[in-house]
Amino acid sequence: MENKHEIYLDNAATTRTHPDVVSAMLPYFSLHFGNPSSLYSIARSSRTAIEEARRKVAAALGADEREIFFTSGGTESDNWAIRGIASAHGKKGRHIITTAIEHHAVLHTVEALEKEGFEITYLPVDEYGMVSPESVEEAIRPDTILISVMLANNEIGTIQPVQKIGEIARSHKIIFHSDAVQAIGQIPVDVRTMNVDLLSISAHKFGGPKGVGALFIRRGLRIDPLLYGGAQEQRRRAGTENVPGIVGLGAAIERAAAMMSEKAERMKKLRKRLIDGLLTIPKSRLNGHPTERLPNNVNIIFDYIEGESILLLLDANGIAASTGSACTSASLDPSHVLLACGLPHEQAHGSLRLTLGEETTEADIDYVLGVVPTVVQRLRDMSPLTPKELRTR
Ligand SMILES: *Cc1c(COP(=O)(O)O)cnc(C)c1O
Numbered sequence: 001m002e003n004k005h006e007i008y009l010d011n012a013a014t015t016r017t018h019p020d021v022v023s024a025m026l027p028y029f030s031l032h033f034g035n036p037s038s039l040y041s042i043a044r045s046s047r048t049a050i051e052e053a054r055r056k057v058a059a060a061l062g063a064d065e066r067e068i069f070f071t072s073g074g075t076e077s078d079n080w081a082i083r084g085i086a087s088a089h090g091k092k093g094r095h096i097i098t099t100a101i102e103h104h105a106v107l108h109t110v111e112a113l114e115k116e117g118f119e120i121t122y123l124p125v126d127e128y129g130m131v132s133p134e135s136v137e138e139a140i141r142p143d144t145i146l147i148s149v150m151l152a153n154n155e156i157g158t159i160q161p162v163q164k165i166g167e168i169a170r171s172h173k174i175i176f177h178s179d180a181v182q183a184i185g186q187i188p189v190d191v192r193t194m195n196v197d198l199l200s201i202s203a204h205k206f207g208g209p210k211g212v213g214a215l216f217i218r219r220g221l222r223i224d225p226l227l228y229g230g231a232q233e234q235r236r237r238a239g240t241e242n243v244p245g246i247v248g249l250g251a252a253i254e255r256a257a258a259m260m261s262e263k264a265e266r267m268k269k270l271r272k273r274l275i276d277g278l279l280t281i282p283k284s285r286l287n288g289h290p291t292e293r294l295p296n297n298v299n300i301i302f303d304y305i306e307g308e309s310i311l312l313l314l315d316a317n318g319i320a321a322s323t324g325s326a327c328t329s330a331s332l333d334p335s336h337v338l339l340a341c342g343l344p345h346e347q348a349h350g351s352l353r354l355t356l357g358e359e360t361t362e363a364d365i366d367y368v369l370g371v372v373p374t375v376v377q378r379l380r381d382m383s384p385l386t387p388k389e390l391r392t393r
Pocket residue numbers: 012013072073074075076078103105150152153154179181182202203204205211212213
């Protein structure tokens with residue numbers, strides 16, 4: 001880091017697997033390699049390790065161990081929650097309520113169900129990306145079987161009033177799912193106070209490995225499997241368990257929970273320094289909620305330039321950032337989240353998302369604050385849309 005800067009500010013896309021987590025995982029590749037379903041003693045350590053990880057995940061979420069089901073990540077957890085409920089409760093009703101700003105793992109799943117005859121209500125959000133609990137209540141119909149509202153948004157970091165929405169769902173006896181993938185390790189997550197029936201998490205968003213996650217399923221809830229083929233996970237999720245991944249998930253969530261409050265305080269200080277610095281650039285605005293937002297999320301619009309072009313110049317300066325979600329940044333589509341917040345099409349292309357991590361330092365922030373204004377000015381000087389008063393040449 002002496003002269004060649006390498007600053008990673010895309011922790012909402014993925015995080016570095018922490019070395020301690022890697023160490024915890026390593027014995028489960030070649031040493032304790034047994035199939036957890038096998039009956040001989042070599043398999044016992046795999047089985048024990050899975051149950052140990054399940055205890056850690058349950059403890060972090062305020063859940064019972066029997067309510068934690070391991071999956072291949074956030075995408076599978078979201079797909080399973082929604083499809084599993086649609087399949088098990090579709091006879092009772094075929095209406096699902098969600099929001100316009102969900103992750104595509106939720107949105108594309110309900111879109112697929114729409115083709116199969118389900119009706120979907122996409123709740124709007126305000127300019128800060130906030131869903132109102134009243135709008136949830138108004139959308140409920142006699143045939144509503146599921147409400148799915150994310151806890152925290154991956155692009156703009158807005159934290160939803162999930163506890164209130166959960167109370168509403170409960171009072172109407174409707175099943176409530178929340179995608180909490182971005183929230184773990186950043187804000188407290190407790191399945192009981194949130195009043196959720198289903199909750200998705202993913203290890204690689206909080207210092208764990210990619211390709212492993214979990215779905216919390218409240219005891220007694222009827223849900224069909226997504227994957228069939230074996231008796232694993234209480235017969236609800238077939239497939240030989242990803243033992244090293246599950247061990248990594250357990251180690252990462254225990255670590256994330258232990259350091260959360262100290263880390264959040266540090267992130268908020270760095271976030272403020274970064275936001276205050278970036279907003280000194282003329283014609284720039286913060287996307288998302290000013291206070292109800294993830295401690296590590298910064299999302300800024302600079303008028304007259306495109307997010308993608310900023311990214312290339314930041315990369316040339318050793319800064320890894322994003323325009324929105326990892327999935328949309330590869331395409332050139334405008335962000336559905338920013339569009340839902342009411343931004344016009346041109347601006348929904350133009351945002352810069354910087355998401356801090358536990359390794360981010362004050363020096364990193366100051367370096368970024370040195371680079372971004374120069375990059376923005378250079379692009380504005382090149383853009384035909386830039387008004388004269390913002391040009392340097
Ligand atoms: C990353 C993410 C997902 C997908 O999780 P994967 O483990 O990458 O499949 C789902 N929802 C949100 C909010 C996310 O940020």
